[in-house]
Amino acid sequence: MAQSLLRMTLRQLQVFRAVCLHRSYSRAADAMALTQPAVSLQMRQLEEVVGQPLFEYVGRKLYITEAASSLLSASEDIFQRIENLDMQLSALQGTLQGELRLAVVSSIQYLTPHILAAFRQRFPQVSFRLEVCTRAQIIQRLRDNRDDLVLMGMVPADRALEFYPFLNNPIIAVAAPSHPLAGRTGLPLGAMENHMVLQREPGSGIRKACDEYFQQKRVHLQQVMQLGSGETIAQGAIAGLGIGLVSAHGAAPWLQNGQLVQLGFAELPFFRSWCVVHARGKRLSPVAQAFQDFLKEERGVIKELAQPFD
Incomplete structure (x- = not known):
């Protein structure tokens, strides 16, 4: 594994997923209760970690790159595993919680x-x-x-x-x-x-x-x-x-x-x-x-x- 990838944070991945979902920095900022400059900064830092551009504009429309598509798939797996861990820890405490x-x-x-x-x-x-x-x-x-x-x-x-x-x-x-x-x-x-x-x-x-x-x-x-x-x-x-x-x-x-x-x-x-x-x-x-x-x-x-x- 490239050591640089270990520098990415869960927060960066959360913001990244919001941008992919909304196809807009401004709409992602609204959804995450952040400012647009804060979203832009998080994405610049994530691109530095990945070493490739994640988004590109054609006209005024935002598209995700092939690298972003791979990262999005990996991030879905990461957050699913975290959600499952949360459920497992709850089960160990004698309760079952989570979303079906x-x-x-x-x-x-x-x-x-x-x-x-x-x-x-x-x-x-x-x-x-x-x-x-x-x-x-x-x-x-x-x-x-x-x-x-x-x-x-x-x-x-x-x-x-x-x-x-x-x-x-x-x-x-x-x-x-x-x-x-x-x-x-x-x-x-x-x-x-x-x-x-x-x-x-x-x-x-x-x-x-x-x-x-x-x-x-x-x-x-x-x-x-x-x-x-x-x-x-x-x-x-x-x-x-x-x-x-x-x-x-x-x-x-x-x-x-x-x-x-x-x-x-x-x-x-x-x-x-x-x-x-x-x-x-x-x-x-x-x-x-x-x-x-x-x-x-x-x-x-x-x-x-x-x-x-x-």
């Missing part, structure tokens, strides 16, 4: 806060940063290692991921109460072929699960309207556009208030699993490990929390 960075697919977004609240009852000093994403965004976030853990269904088999199923994910058919099939029971799945069906885009977890299930049952949907999210499908069904294929957890608010009804198909719901997922080989923070253990060991509690959403 969690990303979830949109169809489980309504249930997730209830799970987090139950977890926080046991560990009241834990906080959360929750991101709701599409399946494609979740996969990209896993690739970029942006979260401690993610919650999703249909875990991609072509990636090096560790996952654990913790809850059944019922896939149901919903429609407005005025739909011709509303109120009927024992419907054959093939009856759906005669109606407009609202589905997610190819690549979403629910769409993939539905395609596989309908293929297995030899049902060929004739009229399909593609909508971009579970909420949009629910609203489309409420508006009378057709039958929505959705996760029961995602549709729960509209089923509970009567804007949607669950259709009585004999072969629905079918079930997939919600899974807690992280990259294989990832070293989990104490908070992330505790949350993953909670999902594994308290399936009865989680199942009870999910009942209003089924």
